[in-house]
Amino acid sequence: MPPNESPHLPSGLTRREFVQTTAAAGLMMTIPALAQEPPKNTDDLKVAIIGPGSQGRLLMTMALKIPGIRFVAVCDIWPYHQRYARNILKKYGHQAAVYTDYRELLAKEHDLDAVIVATPDWMHVEHATACLKAGKHVYCEKEVSNTIEKAAELVKVARQTGKLCQVGHQRRSQPRYWHSLKMIEKDKVCGRITHVYGQWNRTRALERGWPKKHPLDAETLKRFGYGSMEELRNWRWYRKYSGGPIADLGSHQLDIFNWFLKTPPRAVLASGGLDYYTQVPGRNWYDNIETVYEWQTAAGVVRGMYQVLNTTSMGGFYEQFMGDEGTLVISDDGKTGYVVREVTAKRREWEDEADKIEKMGRDAIELKIGETLTPEGKKDPKAQKLLEASKKDSRLLHLENFFRAIREGTPLSCPPDVAFETTVTVLRANEAVESGCKVKFKPEEFTV
């Protein structure tokens, strides 16, 4: 259905797509150290991974695409995942030593440059800080932790050691997000933002089994703090191991709101519960949560609803910025990105370029970076590179940003102090659910 015929779009509003990011001069200036230029240095970096479960293996296979990345060790408490990861690496010609305990890994692998930490959330800080203290750079998956105290510890240790730590909020390395920010700030596509909305809806709560021939023995489970295979596999459902759905999924999107609005929130109200997926005794995280946040921005108050639902996939996952001139919608799904302008909004400069492309016979609602015209009416070659980068998976871009920072000293997209702000934002929403009251944030809570 053509976008203007969407049943959700009131007549008179105009909609422009920027699936692979829109045309706009100046974008190149706004994106720091992303993938627009090939890396200057591709010397070998020796890398280990702790926790090659589903996300860890994904990161591993993406990192294997980056020139000069050499995996030398894998660490996992579960032999099944040790073998799985080691065999993938073998296929790519990487001979990795295998460890069960990260302490042994760090004691033996002196030459490591970097470690990827993709264990369940409750272990991130223990693993990441040990690696930083051992002199290694760290790529640590989100959510930094399931407690604010532990998340603060990561910020302190990263500061003390001076080693790099990238936290896995990968949208921060995606040109489409940088471009959206530029459209909001420079092109003023939304005018003054007054509200935001975000959601992560899906029809299943992540439910994981395991091959019955390959369980982890009870003694090892106990030694590493897990009560059973059910807990090891479905750690997201337990407060001991996870910060719940608002941390697991919401953190990615609330991070975007904080980033784009240039401030963490001032308050949150929330409601949530374990209402539908009640079959497994002992699980104690919500299967749905709805929140209302408030931000005090420089332009005024912004209110926003955010939800995670596991019983309906309606709308999928996306972030929406609504202002007095228009609305910008963006998602890391790679397909969603558009601006809707209010009929009453005054005409802005960027709209002329859209019309110019339309007159040339192109589809003006499909403005792409690669089709950006130079003032002479030619395609901009730099923009083409950025278009290519925006097609990459955000996780690959985030890893590229990390390894480039190690090699060339360029800035990280998501250092621990940025991720700490997100951790406070999401974990205190759980407090709002528990108390049934509005939680007010103090500005000093967001810094360590």
Ligand SMILES: NC(=O)c1ccc[n+]([C@@H]2O[C@H](COP(=O)([O-])OP(=O)(O)OC[C@H]3O[C@@H](n4cnc5c(N)ncnc54)[C@H](O)[C@@H]3O)[C@@H](O)[C@H]2O)c1
């Ligand atoms: N950035 C993203 O988009 C994204 C997406 C999915 C998951 N994640 C994050 O990645 C992390 C892993 O998630 P997952 O879905 O892959 O979980 P998973 O359960 O599939 O993987 C975790 C792995 O860690 C291992 N492990 C557990 N405790 C350990 C310990 N003490 N020492 C060594 N290994 C240990 C497990 O055996 C397993 O192999 C989580 O923090 C999650 O939030 C991020």
